[in-house]
Structure formats: structure tokens, C-alpha cells
Amino acid sequence: MTVRYFDHAAATPLDADVLAAMQPYFSEQFYNPSATYTAGQSARKSLEAARTQVAAVLAARASEIIFTAGGTEANNLAIHGIMQRFPEGNIVVSSIEHDSVLAPAHHYDCREVAVMADGRIDLEDLKAKIDDNTVLVSIMYANNEVGTLQPLRDVGQLIQGLRKGRARPLYFHTDACQAANYLDLQASRLGVDLMTLNGGKIYGPKQSGVLFVRGGLVLEPLILGGGQERGLRSGTENVAGAVGFAAALTKTHSLRREEAQRLEGLQEQFVDLLTEKIPQAVLNGSRKSRLANNVHITLPGFDNERLLIQLDEAGFLAAAGSACSASNEEPSHVLRAMGLSDQAAQASLRFTMGRATTEEQVRQVVDTLSSLVAQ
């Protein structure tokens, strides 16, 4: 059976070009980059070249790129890294952040910013939540469930304005894991001090990630040891992983406008077909400020688990929400924050498209869903 994959927010396949770029570093050039001999130094050069490649996409300096073992680790490093330095400070996050932001943030004095019905943060509430003791604001670039984009530049400008005449520093972190395939990642333009990227969501290797750390910003490390990654992520470097991450980011960056445009077309088609064939379907999140690859709907009265099983049987892979909490019985905190009832949340489905998604697949998935709903 042909598999039609509508869960790109959960995982992306490793791109063939990316795997090819990684291949030499598995066996031939496996050397420890900290070794002093030429072969070790050559591994070091490849690692640093990967760092420079990543920096180029972010319009950053290579020294601002820290390779981590995934997006979750990078989010933890950003939050603990700042908050451990200012344990008496507080952190402000949106209420729809990923668990890898929320869980570490709640180790500290944490304030959650409300979101509006479409999932966009309430900038007035953000302003109200930031006080003299706030040292870190963490607002995701694009939500992993409903695909809503946050007005990062506005947040950046707001924070920039608040910095004047303050005793404490005020840093801005964004989790850009879901945004990286489609949106501008230039750190300065976004106004962020810290930014998380995840290889496993950009057709790169799993458990590869990056934390952008603006030059001069000092973090407390999470994992201690040999002092690799400027002391911020000890452990023998995963050169194959870093090279793969860089290749994946570079490729997705070069495809980004074209793919965003193509997927916006498919998204429109998807939503139009839904309106036509399943008129009771409600699109969640923002129609305008939305990731090009996300369609998130509620089918009132239906049970999403049952629908997902039926879709799976028909060869369509979709999700109820975040895969990270799929095994969790709790209704999505994202949908709750947007004001959906638990009942509506349990009737919701997420379809996330990607490079392999075609017009035909979109037609097929809506057709299948519509016959399931009609049954």
C-alpha cells in the first residue's frame, strides 16, 4: 500500500543528499575532532565548515552556533542556560510552547502569555507579563500543532524597547524547529538572542540540533565534560550529525521560497476541498499567519483516535497533535489555550505536508476523510 505521509511536523525522512554528505564521516573520517593529528584536525575542519554553513543561513557568526543533540536539548540549554545564571529572575513564555520549553521554564518563576483564538500571542498580555525581574522571553516561531506563526519581529521590537534603562538583562529565545523549512531565519532581523533548530524536522538526522547564541551572551552549560562546543555541550562531537544538519539546513533554505509557495497552494486546495466535502470541518489556528504545510481541523462529534486508525488503514499517516505527547492521554495544552473544549480537542486532526506531498495526495486524503465522516 502506498503511504501518504501527512505528519511532517513529527518527523521528516533523511534527505538522500544529506545522507550522502554524512556518509564519509561514519567510517573513513570518523576521527575525534579533538585529536591533534592531521586526520583529527581534518574532522575538526569539517565540523567548523558545517558550523559556518549553518551560520550563513542565520546571517550569524560561526561562533554563535552551538551543535546540540536535538531541538529538545537546545531548548533546555537555552532556558536553563539563562535561568541558572539569574535564578532570582523570571521567564515569560507563551502558553502554547512545546513541552521542551514549558517543562524547563516551569523549574523557575514562569509566567505564561495568553494566546488568542487563532493561536497568536496577545502582545498586550506579553507586555504586561514582562516585569523588572524578567530575564528571558521564549516565544516559538511557529506552533507545532496548529501551525500558527507568532509575530517574532514585533516581539523582538517590544523587548528591544523594554531593555532601555533596565537593571537586569532581558533575552529573547525562539523555538524555530517547525519554522525552519519555510521562514526567514536571520537572527538579527528577527531580533532574537537565542534560537533553536532541529535536524529531525528539516530532512536532516534525528537528534541533531543547533542553538544559536548571540555573540557575547553567556550561558550556563547543561552537559559538562570535555568542554566541546565552547563548553556548552560537552561530548565527542557528532561530526556526521553536524555535517548532516548543515547540509539539511542549507538545502531546506535553498528550497524554502519555492516549497512555501507550493505548499501554500496545496494548503489552499486542502482547505477548499474540506469546505466543499466536509462542511462541518473547522479549521483551527490562523488562516493567514500559518505555516504553509499545516492543516489542523476539528470534526465536531468525531473521535480523532478512531479516525486516525481508519486513515492509517487507508494508508494516510496523520496525527492528533504533537507526537511528543501522543502517548499522553491529556488533551492538547495548545488547543486548550486557544479556547477549544476538551471535546473539540479530541475531535481534532493535524495534517502536515512536506516535500513528498502532491495535489493528488491532498485530494485523496480529503476524499478518504470525507467517506469516513459520511459513514
Added chain:
Amino acid sequence: MTVRYFDHAAATPLDADVLAAMQPYFSEQFYNPSATYTAGQSARKSLEAARTQVAAVLAARASEIIFTAGGTEANNLAIHGIMQRFPEGNIVVSSIEHDSVLAPAHHYDCREVAVMADGRIDLEDLKAKIDDNTVLVSIMYANNEVGTLQPLRDVGQLIQGLRKGRARPLYFHTDACQAANYLDLQASRLGVDLMTLNGGKIYGPKQSGVLFVRGGLVLEPLILGGGQERGLRSGTENVAGAVGFAAALTKTHSLRREEAQRLEGLQEQFVDLLTEKIPQAVLNGSRKSRLANNVHITLPGFDNERLLIQLDEAGFLAAAGSACSASNEEPSHVLRAMGLSDQAAQASLRFTMGRATTEEQVRQVVDTLSSLVAQ
């Protein structure tokens, strides 16, 4: 030029069979193991099969195996995981632990156990350092620089004896990263509660690792988020990495007796040739309680950095000590703890053999070293 690699303690090449085992999980079976559809559950099954495979080598239960992103992370998780639960307790470590043990341990009330001239810990000193507030003892299985083996079972028995009638728990962790290729890893036999393994040292993928956590033992997690790995290591699982780790551990376990015996032969040959051709060379560490693949020597009056460059030019890759601190200008804390002067430390070389090492290579490296020394 043929490269003759004598730095297996720093990094091992990825085994071809291991890479073959990983291959399907890069692109075809790339699915998120937390996804509810069949393909996701199939990725979950592969992950759990890898866990069972690892558990078998440790004679442990699958639920006792936590996949981490490398040995350094596993060491950090073990130490912070216990010490965060008992912040008023103290930790006892050997003075020659890897930095990934020493650095997190020194975040707490940490006592270092002295080692003897051959690098073995002083069991009397260990006994003296453990008091009523000690909650964790971390003693490495085999040292990464000089290859000295620690009497783990004796330590395990000592700890078992001390547990009686204690108010606080007393846990035993071992960093077995260097030991895994050659020594028994059955956790119960060793008497350990926590054990660290590193894929990058056993011909497996870099930044893959395992922390064995004895059933019932509760740890504070280091990296928070989606709650993967029983909440101890959040982040989308690296199924390819886990499968690769399991394949590497299984293979190295099946080869272990044969390889240990073969390398002991080469080690003897290496030392005999040294005695014959470079009589001033001093073997550091224990002759008897030693990893089969390690030859660590001091060449009084010589500069190890210069010798390493000359060896590299002749195609021999060796090390001065731990690659993790190779870029560090400080003399090795291991050699210092064993009583070597800084001068002797700077005249020391580490040769670590592996699967590719042959008799001929051993002859060649000693011949080359002897002509360099004669110059």
C-alpha cells in the same frame, strides 16, 4: 600513505554491519516512534528491540536501559540525576574519572578518592571517604588514559556492605565507556546501580549512548520535554542511533573474548618490543589490571607533542592523553593523580589498539618511535 590508527580510545570507526543495521531508519523507517499509526509503532518496536538487545548484554531488563546522546550525557544524567534528588548529600569519585564525571560531580559536595601509582583506586581511602551523607559513588571501570581497570566488584561489595542500617541510600555508578569492548558488562555481577556506555567507543554511532539505571531507581531528568525514555531523556528518539548502538554493543560483546585475547598478545608484543628497542620507555598504569588495547608510556626527556607530530607524519595516529582535553594545555589530571610529574606527563604517549591493529603495525610503530627517539 597507510594510516595506522593507535587512538581507539578517542574514537572508533563505525562498523560496516552497524551502519547497515542503521540504514533503514534514516529514510524508509524515519517515523516518529511516538506517532500512533502503524509505521510509527513499527519504529517504536525497532527502538524497543534495540533496548532489549542492549539489556541482554548487560543481563538487565529493557526498562533499565535509557538511550542518551552519548557517554558524556549519560555520565551527567547519572550524577545530576541522583545528586539533584539529594542535594544535601555528597558524592565520592576517583580522582582519575573522565571530565564528564568530575565536572558534574564538582557541582556538589564531592570527595575524590586517591589512586595508587598504577592508577588503581585505594580501597581504604574509598572506605574512608564514604560517610553517612554519601549518596553516590562513581568509579570508572577502565581509565581512558592509562587503561587501568578498577576493582569494580570489590567496590560493589564494599558499597553493599556499607548500605546496611543507613538512613540515606547509597548508589554506585560506573563509567564503562572504555571497558565495553573487552570486559564483562553484567550489571548485577558488577554490583552497579548505574552504568554509562558510549556508542562512539564501540564501533557504533557517535553521540549515541546508554545509561543503565537499575529498576526502581528514580533519577531527576536532565533534559525535559516530551517525556521520552521514561521521562529521563526527552527529545524525538534517534531510532537509527539506538539500533546502531545495539548492533555495535552486540557485535563487540560477541567479539570480546577473542579480541581481548588477541589484543593482549599485541600488547605484550608492544611492551616487549619497547623494552628491547627503547629501554628508557616507562610503562604507566598497571601491567596486570589493564585494558587489552592500551599501551601508555613515558619517554623521559622527550616532548610528546613533537613526537606525536613526527608519528603523524609517518602515518601513525596516537595521542598524548584524552582527546577530550587534548586542546587543553593543562597536564593530565590522571597522570598527576598517579604521581607523575608534569614533566613526565608531557613526555607521555598513549597508544590504543583496536580491531584493525595488527602485529605488523605494532612492530612498525615501535620501530618508528625508536628511530625518532634515537634521532
